Amino acid sequence: MLKVLFFASVKEELDCSALEIPWDQSIDSLDRLQARLIRDGGPSWRVALERKNMIRAVNHDMVTDNSPLKDGDEVAFFPPVTGG
Amino acid sequence: MNNLNVSVQTEDFDAACLQRELLSASNKEGAVVTFTGYVRSENAGQCISGLLLEHYSGMTERSILHILNQAAERWPIAAASVVHRVGLLGVGDQIVWVGVSSAHREAAFSACEFVMDYLKNEAPFWKKESTAKGDRWVEARATDEERARRWTGQTGN
Numbered sequence: 001m002l003k004v005l006f007f008a009s010v011k012e013e014l015d016c017s018a019l020e021i022p023w024d025q026s027i028d029s030l031d032r033l034q035a036r037l038i039r040d041g042g043p044s045w046r047v048a049l050e051r052k053n054m055i056r057a058v059n060h061d062m063v064t065d066n067s068p069l070k071d072g073d074e075v076a077f078f079p080p081v082t083g084g
Numbered sequence: 085m086n087n088l089n090v091s092v093q094t095e096d097f098d099a100a101c102l103q104r105e106l107l108s109a110s111n112k113e114g115a116v117v118t119f120t121g122y123v124r125s126e127n128a129g130q131c132i133s134g135l136l137l138e139h140y141s142g143m144t145e146r147s148i149l150h151i152l153n154q155a156a157e158r159w160p161i162a163a164a165s166v167v168h169r170v171g172l173l174g175v176g177d178q179i180v181w182v183g184v185s186s187a188h189r190e191a192a193f194s195a196c197e198f199v200m201d202y203l204k205n206e207a208p209f210w211k212k213e214s215t216a217k218g219d220r221w222v223e224a225r226a227t228d229e230e231r232a233r234r235w236t237g238q239t240g241n
């Protein structure tokens with residue numbers, strides 16, 4: 001299973017804060033997971049997830065490129081951070 | 085390094101108390117530099133009536149601790165702490181506190197600024213402002229990214 005989290009404006013646009021997706025080989029990378037989310041979610045998910053400056057994290061680490069995924073990973077999608 | 089502390093909390097904090105906690109019983113620290121960030125009453129030309137701070141629990145603490153560890157590797161610091169609030173905040177409220185102690189001031193000044201610059205770019209917090217025209221997510225500023233970038237390739241002292 002993959003745990004997928006969304007934060008801030010991304011969460012609001014999707015009206016979704018978290019999803020659990022049963023593991024299978026077809027979502028063994030970040031790009032493939034994103035394609036699955038868009039396929040299942042439709043055009044509004046495409047707009048939200050393909051936004052400019054989207055940040056993706058795997059197991060609490062920000063990743064800049066596509067990244068392999070394995071069963072049990074936690075993935076997050078969020079906009080640029082604005083703390084401090 | 086053991087003397088690195090991170091707290092993400094809804095409660096307010098007492099900066100004077102946090103500063104005292106940075107000092108050890110050995111009295112070897114000759115310098116403490118601290119930074120406190122507050123909620124401003126205006127941003128991008130609009131009056132702000134409050135702020136909602138969202139964070140990614142777990143990743144936030146981990147990323148700040150990673151930043152403190154990087155600072156401890158670059159400068160001879162004795163201790164460093166970050167306290168960052170989340171939830172609903174009012175204008176004038178304290179948001180964040182960074183404190184660094186060291187034997188001499190140079191390391192404390194540099195490490196404190198380094199920690200804030202990196203926190204602004206790497207710690208997963210998001211601010212949503214309340215204005216007369218409604219609520220809006222704060223946009224990340226390119227200048228914050230530039231400030232963090234200037235530390236790369238530069239050696240500590």
